[in-house]
Amino acid sequence: MKLAFILASSSPFRQQLLKKIIPEFTHFSPDIDETPEHNEAPEVLVRRLALAKANAAHQHYNKGIVIGSDQVAVHQGDILGKPHTVARAQQQLARFSGDEVTFLTSLALLDLETDKTQVVVEPFTVQFRTLSEQQIANYIAKEQPLNCAGSFKSEGLGVCLFARMQGNDANSLIGLPLLQLNTMLLNWQIDPLAL
Structure with a gap:
């Protein structure tokens, strides 16, 4: 029987x-509260939210491998999520x-039949260029990154904001660390090359 994959x-x-x-998968929008808990560390927050998103699949599915993910930007110890407004994007x-x-x-990763889980957190650091107010305004107007952690889309014009990037997997900056996902699937004897 073909293994089902679900993106939360x-x-x-x-x-x-x-x-x-993974060429074939279904997806759903998990309805979870993403509010950080009091004094919650950024790594603990994103780990908790990825698991909560994956576990939300229990409401819709009874078998398959669920993939949940979350992302936050951390600057000088502060957690910065999605800006949602132009003003907050400009501030960020x-x-x-x-x-x-x-x-x-x-x-x-969550196996819905066995409730086995694996969770990792992948860091990626970006050095921003010194940006003028006009550059920031132009960027926001062109890409409208209001639903993106950190107020940019690295898969688009966001790269123009950066001087340097450092990390193991640039995919994680877009929102899904594929190198880690491959490793986690292989841990469960699921080889993406055999799908």
């Missing part, structure tokens, strides 16, 4: 990334100008 995300970027190694990018930001992308 409505993100078109995560869907595009997942298609690179102005704050990042000339500085480093670390993006933590979590990945959770």
